[in-house]
Amino acid sequence: MAYPIKYIENNLVFNHDSECFAYYELIPYNYSFLSPEEKFQVHDNFRQLVAQNRDGKIHALQLATESSIRATQERSKKEITGKLKEIAYQKIDEQTKALVDMIGDNQVDYRFFIGFKLLLNEQEVSVKNIKQELLNAIQDFIGGVNHKLMGDFVSMSDGEIQRFAKMEQLLESKLSRRFKIRKLEKNDFGYIIEHLYGHTGIPYEDYDYHLPKKYTDKEVFVKHFDILKPTRSLIEEKQRYLKIQTEEETTFVAYFTINSIVGELDFPSSEIFYYQQQQFSFPIDTSMNVEIVANKKALSTVRNKKKELKDLDNHAWESDNETSNNVVEALDSVNELETSLDQSKESMYKLSYVIRVSAKDLDELKRRCDEVKDFYDDLSIKLVRPFGDMLGLHSEFIPASKRYINDYIQYVTSDFLAGLGFGATQMLGENEGIYVGYNLDTGRNVYLKPSLASQGVKGSITNALASAFIGSLGGGKSFSNNMLVYYAVLFGGQAVIVDPKAERGRWKETLPEIAHEINIVNLTSEEENKGLLDPYVILKKPKDSESLAIDILTFLTGISSRDSEKFPVLRKAIRSVTQSKHRGLLLVIDELRNEDTAISHNIADHIESFVDYDFAHLLFSDGYVNQSISLDKQLNIIQVADLVLPDAETGFEEYTTMELLSVAMLIVISTFAFAYMLIK
Known part of the structure; x- marks a missing residue:
């Protein structure tokens, strides 16, 4: 079959039928976590994009391209800062080796391409325009003759290229208002064509298509060989598959097309392009x-079909036979379609839908083909693999190609096309960063960049400052969190871990490569730890210490800020301690005693009742305790033993004394950690 592409200029592709298509990559959008309302909004955007094209052609491609694991890992290295850089490089290299051994050098990355046939605006008829069109026709004729005779070069009129380029700019503006797009270039087209002709193993981002051109004042010349170069492979057409041989490998490829759609495709839940990535x-x-x-x-076609069906119905009646159910159902459908077209004034769309399945041997190809047929059959779509039409269906994938066969055309509406989920995907994580695993649905590796959180970086997915690890007992929550913290530290971050169960006490032994940057603070009930969690000890700024002291003492005593008798007394005592030379919660009790009122003595007695209770002495200092929790290391672990936290359903008034103290300690530690985070 004749190769359709005549010339490529930026994202414009010219074919031998004097048609020009503009191609774009539709940047995939995250579809997994959209609400039904948001899905309908995406559906409507795509429907309008299709419906606004009143004439011409649209070519949409979903291709399983390859992305380099090594390149992604190398990009991840560029994100590393801090004192553990060399160790991080070593760990990433070990990771890369394990991933390549498990997956291979590349992993599948689905990309979406869409091309629109450009239609030049109607020009005012004038002698000048007629002369220009005549010159273009003569140039095309001469170029065609030269190509037939010489076969070396293809020539294109520079004026014609510029006219289509102006139309493309208007189209791009219209597309970019609804979707994120990227103009294709010669490397994209080269990769697409080589992919279709059996060349694999080259990462998309590393591919280079050498397409030299020679420019003159009015024409551009390109070697015909350079246009055909991406197709260099041997293709043998069998009845139901193609055997494609390249220098490196042999691939067997089969093509399916839609025979019939026997049921309704409900939206949402029928987004074929989205679900087949996971299936x-x-x-x-x-x-x-x-x-x-x-x-x-379209209305004329539908009404003619309606007349044919009515003739069949009348013929059955005249023959004293019953009209078949197929004719009755078809009549109902035609009437409904006629009404819809008449009211909406929308176009109809002749759809040729082709699926390409490839494998390294015929047995595997058969298994894959059966799986694809079953998937579409579940959606009430019947596929067919036509005998002897494989090469023709193969050509439909080539940019700027025309429809090969009319036998399997489906007449559809813009709603149908929008409901297929073109461009929808499941996106987890970033393009590089900390490797945390792979997506079970898509098989793609997942990378995170915690440093992007709440930074307002355009295009980033990691936006939340907080994270939650949710799962069943023993499901790997602690392991996942530990791994993320470990790699965040390797990448240059600094971490504070509150470890109430003392599960990380042996990290210096088990992580010897970063042991010099691990600081473990074990806050036990020993006398030597007395007062280490006192707000006046653990925080540097007196004002912050005062605010935290108020929070802790009101929490323990249950004194509300609305209590006009007790709260001012407590607040005054804390302020006095803050303004003194030596500061500590034990001194608050002394200040309340010095106040020498019934209320102040009552509050002092209440606070004092906590001082010697179990591990509560961690919260109370006499003003002479020095801050010993030094957090100048990359990874800091604070261990507090014997914490007893209340259940989520337990009301505050039902807390036990141990639960009150445990929560108070966590308030202090979390406030300290937050202050540490702001400082760092």
Whole structure:
């Protein structure tokens, strides 16, 4: 079959039928966590994008491209800062080796491409315009003759390229208002074509398509060989598959197209492009060639079909036979479609939907083909693998190609096309950073950048400052959190871990490579730890210490700020301690005693009742305790033994004394950690 591409200029592709297509990559959007309302909004955006094209053609491609694991890991290295840089490099290299051994050099990365046929605006008829069109026609004729005779170069009129380039700019503006897009370039087209012709193993980002051109005042020349170069492979067409041989490997490829759609595709839940990324453990490609049928022509076609069906119905009646159910159902559908087209004034769309399945041997190809058929059958879509049409269906994937066969055309609406979920994907994590695992649904590696949290970086996915690890007992929550903290420290972050169960006490022994940057503070009930969690000891700024002291003492005593008798007395005593030379919660009790009122003595007695209770002495100092929790290391672990936390359902008034003290300590530690975070 004739190769359709005549010339490539930036994202413009010219074919031999004098048509020009503009191609873009539709940047995938995260579809997994959208609400039904948000899904309908995306559906409506795509429907309007399709519906606003009143004429012409649309070519949409979903391709299973390859991305380099090594390149991603190397990009991750560039994110590393801090004192543990060399150790982090070593760990990432070990990671890379393990990933390559397990997955291979590349992993599947689905990309979405969409091309629109450009239609030049109607120009005012004038002698000048007629002359220009005549010159273009003569140049095309001469170029065609030279190509037939010489076969070396393809020539394109620079004026024609510029005219289509202006139209492309208007189209880009319209597209970018609804979706994130990227203009394709020669490297993209080269990769797409080589992928279709059996060349694998090259990461998308590393591919380079050498396409030299020679420019003159009015024309551009390119070697015909350079246009054909990405197709260099041997293709043998069998009845139901293609055997594609390259220098490196042999690939067997089969093509499916839609035979019939026997049921309704409900939205949401029928987004084929989205779900097939998760359904299959092997890569598949999909092409949609859409020809737009204007509303008047579509209505005429539907009414002619309606007449044919009525003739069948009348013939059955005249023959004294019953009309078949198929005819009755078709009549109902035609009437409904006619009403919809008449009211909406929308176009109809002739859809050629082709699926490409590839494998390294025929047995595996058969298994994959059966799996694809079953998936579409569940969606009430019947696929067919036509005999002897494999090469023609293969050509439909090539940019700027035309529809190969009319036997399997589906007449659809813009709603149907929008409901297929083109561009939808499941996106977890960032493009590089800390490797944390892989997505069970898509198989893609997941990377995180905790440093991006709440930084307002455009395009970042890691936006939340807080994170939660949720799962069943023994499901790996602690392990996941420990791993993330460990790698965040390697990448240059500094961490404070509150470890009430003392599960990380042996990290210096088990993580010898970073032992010199681990600081473990074990706050036991020993006398030597007395007062270490006193707000006046643990925080540096007196004002912050005062605020925390108020929070702790009101929490322990239950004195509310609304209590007009007790709260002012307590507040005055804390302020006096803050303004003194030596500061500590034990001195608050002395200040209350010095006040020498019934209320102050009552509050002092209440606070004093906690001082010698179990590990509560950690909270109370006499003003002469020095801060010994030094957090100048990369990884700091604070261990507090014997904490007893209340259940979530337990009301505050039901807390036991141990629960009150445990929560008070966590308030102090979390406040300190937050202050540490702000300082760092």
